[in-house]
Amino acid sequence: MAYEHKKIEAEWQRRWKEQQTFRVENDPSKPKYYALDMFPYPSGAGLHVGHPLGYIASDIVARYKRHCGYNVLHPMGYDSFGLPAEQYAIQTGQHPAKTTEENAARYREQLDRIGFSFDWSREVRTSDPKFYKWTQWIFLQLFNSWYDPRTDKARPISELIERFENSGCQGQDAEVLTGEVEEALGPFTAAEWKGFSERTRQMVLQYFRLAYLSDAWVNWCPALGTVLANDEVKDGVSERGGHPVERKRMHQWSLRITAYAQRLLDGLDELDWSGSLKEAQRNWIGRSTGASVRFPVGDDFIEVFTTRPDTLFGVSFITLAPEHVLVGKYTTDAQRAEVEAYVRSATNRSERERQAEVDKISGVFTGRYAKHPFTGANIPIWVGDYVLAGYGTGAVMAVPGGDQRDWRFAKHFDLPIIAVTEGADISKGADESKDAVICSEGFLKGLKVPDAIGRAIEELEKRGAGEGRINYRLRDAAFGRQRYWGEPIPIYYKDDIPYALPESALPLELPVVDKFQPTETGEPPLARAKQWAWDETKERIVATGEGAPLETTTMPGWAGSSWYYLRYMDPHNEERFASPEALKYWGQIDLYIGGSEHATGHLLYFRFWTKFLYDLGLIPFDEPAKKLVNQGMIQGVSALLPFLGKIGVPKGLEHLSGNSFTAETTPMLYVSGSIAAQGDDAVKQLLIKKFKEYWPAYSDNESLIHLDFKMVPVNIDIKFVDEHNALQIEGFVKEKEGNLAEPRTIDFLRDPDGRVLTIREVEKMSKSKLNVVNPDDIIERYGADTLRLYEMFLGPLEQSKPWDTHGIEGTSRFLKKFWNLFFESDIISVSEEAPTDAEQKVLHATLKKVTEDIGKMSFNTSVAQFMIAANELSALKCHKRDILEPLTIALAPFAPHIAEELWKELGHTESISTAAWPQWHAKFLVESSFNYPISFNGKTRLQLEFPATMDAKAVEAAVLANPEVQQRMEGKAPKKVIVVPKRIVNIVM
């Protein structure tokens, strides 16, 4: 019987669905295993072959764990809120829910065809009100919580209010301010608290809530009309779409992730995540230790953070960020005009400009001086845009002798540069070395940097001028988006003060709007809703204007993805986000697979929410995923052709341009890659020839033809490129012509043999690069099992690698070969004969390798081992049940359809997924002899076979007695003979 992948795969996919083979129940009698993929955003483009890579890997592990007797939770869903659906809605007026629904259906179809063992009964979608009800509910918990630094965990805000009523806000409590530069909240007594108005109390509480509204510097993206989180901005432009981003101060919802900075850092140690990923998170959190130092200015002071308090004696000025609130306060009247002009220009410069012009030094003197806390000297206060508002306190003590940026600023403005370390040449630059010795006069003199830091902090604390401090780069997370297609934030406003909606009002569903764009006044789309206000007494939504206005921003994309993994445990629960029993049973994710692009976004927020829910006692663990693997990117091999974008009209022929060089007559010219590689001259020669073909009248004026041209490589759809990189000209031209708005001639500068060669390049697989390979096409031709095996066979999971469809033949042939072990001219022919030692060895070597490889997530080598087994068993003409049956089970996680079919042919009636994983036995792998490589001075020269049991001494004697060995020794005695039993013999001459 021939291996018919189409029939087999369709049949088994149908059966799995019908029999709900992979539906899983919470069954505490069985050990659990939770294998999760990062759920996709269902984009309109559908899946390409890169997407399923991680899904296949986790599916193999999930299926393997089932064979090993685990109860496996292996769900899938959609991160279905997002920008593309909304952009499409703005363009077409179609509700994003509809687009999302269609795209999800398409994803489902594609995923089903690959044969995943997902339990679809647990599917979640973040845009489903039944799901986002709980996203909103968690938001309310954040809003109603604060972070207690004493117990180092989140507590209900009611406890804080109680504390204020009893003892006011003093000391440590007043320290919890985090986020962007804000004016510090002063301490107050219980009596004062009681005297505060409701409004004031609520304002105070904003400083503590884990979800809070504040004026914060945000990344505003005018093109997208929304605020972006720090990790959504790359190089000053939006990660999605590449639009410019500017700094803007806005009333903005934020989440106080900074309260968790230390725990997010510490938690990394126990996680089985890749080193680079942990490193990326550590970087992002950016902990640095140092000191906070206060420089008195009149009755007030400027607080700075420094990692080098040991250089305090080298401070020659202070620099404030242009956005710093104290700038306005300290500027003298004489300097005011200049400072204000500078601040204006600095804040208007986009992040991008600031980054691009790192070398440009700018700043201005405020006219005021601060007092040095140790020496009492007058320290001038400057404003400079090299100081960032969002880091530390937004102010630095400038030590030009010890910090290169300060040094350059000092040089530029001719400020004093004081040496802080011994032997430093401060005329050339700052000495930033950390093993230097401090040379400043005073109590730090002669100390090594680390000792001096400690000593300086001691002294600061003694004098009340500062204290040791830990600072984090991590910022609070911007949580509001000026968008329609996201979770509404369940908040209403009274007197501009935010209040939580009652739980009974959840889910707060997205309102109907006439358009998905911002309002004419620039408010978010939700402000268009006619029914978007809250009636507090009736507890229901009423017409806009009739009740308290509801929040009009929505949550960012990462809200739902921060906790979705919990919902899978109990997806239909209407009472809670998941039952305590389900949470206890399934616990942490045992294996989480996804792309490394989520290193500092999703994966940080996801850990943050988990820790928060843990603090409130809502879940019994404080890290979401024990093990995490980043799958590499599957890259596309693009095909590029140089395109003559601009052909300049030659000198002397300009007068002709009006009639001859029109769009209709000027051809679109593509250049064969091999010609372009020869250089401009070669292209020019051919171009002149072409020119004469098109305008024969000017053939005689060859001296006039000096064409200027510019070659631009353009992406060519890879479906028009054959395996020799040659363009299939006819098909390409036909499609191109069909896409042109106006008819144009399409022509080529061809190779002498008439071919047009494309230039191949490996880059990201994407629609715009026309290099996308669709899994559907591969499955149609080769089958899902072949696709699964091939994706795994390409190389290590974590590594990026280019997709090359040609290589798939190998895995396809393997499956046919495997199939043929069971059949002899169309009929199943499996013998019940007892296997030979050689056959057992093949089987057990394979079981051993595959079992170990799955544990290491080394799937490429397991596939190779299956190939070896199939090759060897074919050579042994082995068709024995005792060998083939366990092998089929071992193959099942990788190629489930063919395994099911063969399992059925072997006479089984139940799905192979219920079969127990076959154990390997060492006894079948014992070798009776070993073929020793005999090397001389480390170079292998010959091989000699000895019994495996022979000891080192005997092997040595036998080797030295061998005539060929003796011949090579030329009668000389070896200096040394190394014998490693069952490994190697090395003779040192």
Added chain:
RNA sequence: GCCCGGGUGGUGAAAUGGUAUACACGAGGGACUUAAAAUCCCUUGGUCCGUAAGGGCCGUGCGGGUUCAAGUCCCGCCCCGGGCACCA
């Protein structure tokens, strides 16, 4: 600049310090076939010597080192990919 990965045949890639290049693609040769497809078999790191059987030398980015033995460990570079960055 700092922090992580990674450089091995024509290609994707294997290799607890112990026979470098498993497995697969591609290429070349052959069998079957009227032919093609499919399938099967052989060869395939470079180079030199030899009619041949066979043998020598060189080879894992570069230069050193440790070791009986290094793709693997150590030191110093180069290149590629990713992350962070006027971060005080």
